[in-house]
Amino acid sequence: MEAVRAENLFKTYGHGATEVKALLGVSMVAHSGEVVALLGPSGSGKSTLLTGLGLLNPPEKGTIDLMGERVLEDGKAFGDLAALRRSRIGFVFQKSNLIPFLSAHENVRLILALNDQMGPETYTRSQELLEYLGVGNRSRHFPxxxxxxxxxxxxxxxxxxxxxxxILADEPTAALDSQRGRAVMELFRKVAREQGTAVVVVTHDHRTLDVFDTIYEMEDGVLSRAEKTA
Amino acid sequence: MNLAMKDLRRQKVSFSATALGLGLLFAIVLAMGGIYRGLVEDATLLVDHLGADIWVVQRDTRGPFAERSTVPPALEDRLRAQAGVASARSFSTATIQRIVGVRSLRMTVVGLSWPEDKGQALPLVSGRHLRDPHREVIADRSLGLALGEILPLGDETFRVVGLTQGMLSSGGDGLVFSTELDARAILNWQAPEAKRVEREGRLARLAVTELDTLSNQDRLRDERFNPPTLAPFPANAILVNLRPGASIEEVQRGLEAWPDVTAYTAQEQRDLLLKGVVEKSRKQIGLFRALLAIVSGIVVTLILYNMTVAKTHDIALLKLLGARSSVVVKLVLNQGLLLGALGYGFAILIAKFLFPLFPRRVLLGPGEYLGVGMLVLILVTLASAAGIVRALRIPPTLILAG
Structure with missing residues (x-):
């Protein structure tokens, strides 16, 4: 199933002499259980695409569908974008961006609380996830x-x-050494396979491209599908 | 999940210190109100306590609390003869400062009309009321006198037989109650040398009259001799109580026809006191209090705004994760309210334990606490609004900027 489909996205920053065309008719698809890499040099438009898919920075033109449902069309939102973000999109960043005054456990439960899930099952869910990702014994620790x-x-x-x-991940391994970076990428693949989640990762790390099912390359606002070489 | 509380548990010390600082500010706002109420209470305490229906004072003066007023004690008899008057008693009061032992005591002496008034209505915290018409006093505890202590005043010594608490003059000095005669003697006391000089003066004045005989000179030289033609010590006012059913206005109108006195009802005397003694203080304290409230508001706003700025990254993250605006509003507002509540709690503690040590009375009632509590609530809510506006303007994409 298509977790996300973007069609013909256009995004421009500034105007006149300072105008920058960040997205020029970008289209892409990520299926459930698929791990997708977005490669490209700095300023190529990767982050613009990621924030567009994350419903943070809607493109002026084009459409975005989440799980087959139209959520954006030519800059117009269908529904509450914040609500869609908290329930349908997971974000992972270059820095972990955990809330510093919450423990690991509470950081995980926070997103459930934002989705109005408050019961004791949230403790169980949080602990299960932390254990699944190998940090169950660190749940009471602060970031x-x-x-x-x-x-x-x-x-x-x-x-x-x-x-x-x-799940949208923006250079999630940039702050990690190669061994830990690879471990995180493999975690994404595990999550995609076992949880059926589509994972789109912006990365510069060519050493881990073997982890990805699909690779896109971005240059000057234009996205193209790349062949897997590894 | 209460994010505000979770945030605060990581910064207990700095948050508590900030709240303590605010508490001190709120305590001063509380104190200003309490000092004003204390001023009113002190100013009107005697008028209320003495319970006279009419105050008869020297003509065209505002009475003993506003200015010097002297009336002859014999005025009592004239007043008793008036229709509707049940009783008339002399009243004397003045503030004196004496060295007692090694202490410099400033006190306001008040005369009680013996034998009708032995101080029965005074709220004693220890000791007893007056039993003897002379050489006994009831003193306020603020003067630091002990029960049974001997107080030398003028030619006499007075034993402290009772202690009151919170009985202060409009100037904030502790009250000392004696019989009216003793009060007049204390207030009109002259040093022996002054008396000797006065006797010499009398002899000199006698020398230029046709009464200048040897026998008269001898009398004037005798220090025990008091010329019957000299007036006794004056009182400051005569307090009149009316018979049941008598009209205060009617008696007052009748007394106004007398050319040597002015008569005020107790309420008029109270109003004069409040307008004369308290009015300027009230305005001063009111202005100071308003300034303090503004300063508190600015300080709270800056604190809450800076607390929000310090959380810019976390708020951006919350918004990126899809948090509703209400989550962000609650985070800022809850911290504002917590800061206000904790600060106000400190203010109450300060008021409870520190204000009683103030030299002047700080009188705080439930209304005062409620009023300042409401002020704090309004201040922190308005101040939080500044933080909330700032928080709601934080773009979620800030997180992606690194």
Whole structure:
């Protein structure tokens, strides 16, 4: 099933002499259980595409469908974008971006609370996810007490908590050494396979491309599908 | 999940210190109101306590609390003869400062009309009321006198037989109650040398009259001799109580026809006191209080705004994760309310334990606490609004900027 489909996206920043065309008719699809890489140099439009798919920075033209449902068309939103973000999209960033005053457990439960899930089952769900990602024994610790790799695992657990059909990750391994970076990418593949989630990852790390099912390359606002070489 | 509380548990010390600082500010706002109420209470305490229907004072003066007023004690007899008057008693009061032992005591002496008034209506915290017409006093505890302590005043010594609490003059000085005669003697006391000089003066004045005989000179030289032609010590006012059913206005009108006195009802005397003694203080305290409230508002706003700014990244993250605006509003508002509540709690503690040590009375009632509590609530709500506006403007994409 198509977790996300983007068709003919256009996005322009500024105007006149300062105008920058960030997306020029970009189209892409990510299926449930698929791990997709977005490659490209800085300023190529990867982050614009990711924020567009994440319903944070809607493109002016084009359509975005989530799980077969139209959510954006030519800049017009169908429904509450914030509500769609909290229930259907998980985010993972370059830095873990955990809330510093919440423990690992609470960071995961936070997204459930934002989705109005408050009961005791949220404790179980949170603990299960942390254990699934190998940081179950660190659940009571605060972010500053966790290593970079552990923080990223907690961030992935948070992204997975509401069981979204789509996870968007923006250079999630940039702050990690190669070994931990690879471990995180493999986690994404595991999550995609076992949870049926589509994972779209912006990355510069060519050493881990073997993990991905599909690779897109972006240059000057134009997206093209790349062949897997590894 | 209460994010506000979760955030605060990581910064207990700094949050508590901030709340304590605010508590001190709120305590000063409380104190200003309490000091004003204390001023009113102190100013009107005697008028209310003495319970006179009419105050008869020196003509065209505002009475003993506003200015110097002297009336002859014999006025009592003239007043008793008036229709509708049940009783008339002299009243004397003045503030004096004396060295007692090593202490410099500033006190307001008040005369009680013996034998009708032995201080029965005074709220004693220890000791007893006056039993003897002379050389006994009831003193306020604020003066630091002990029960049984001997107080030298003028030529006499007075034993402290009873202690009151919170009986202060409009100037904030502790009250000392004696019989009216003793009060007049204390207030009109002259040093022996002054008396000797006065006797010499009398002899000199006698020398230029046709009464200048040897026998008269001898009399004037005798220090025990008091010329019958000299007036006794004056009182400051005569307090009149009316018979049941008598009209205060009618008696007052009748007394107004007398050329040597002015008569005020108790309410008029009270109003004069409040307008004369308290009015300027009230305005001053009111203005100071308004300024303090504004300063508190600015301080709270800055604190809450900075607390919000410090959480910019976390708020952006919450919004990116899809948090409703209400989640962000609650986070800021709850912290504002918690800060206000904790600060106000500190203010109450300060009021309870520190204000009684103030030299002047700080009188706080439930209304005062409620009023300042409401003010704090309004201040923190308005101040939180500044933080909320800021928080709602934080773009979720800020997270992606790194």
């Amino acid at each position: 500053e007490e966790l290593s970079g790799g552990e923080q990223q695992r907690v961030a992935i657990a948070r992204a997975l908590a509401p069981a979204p059909p789509l």
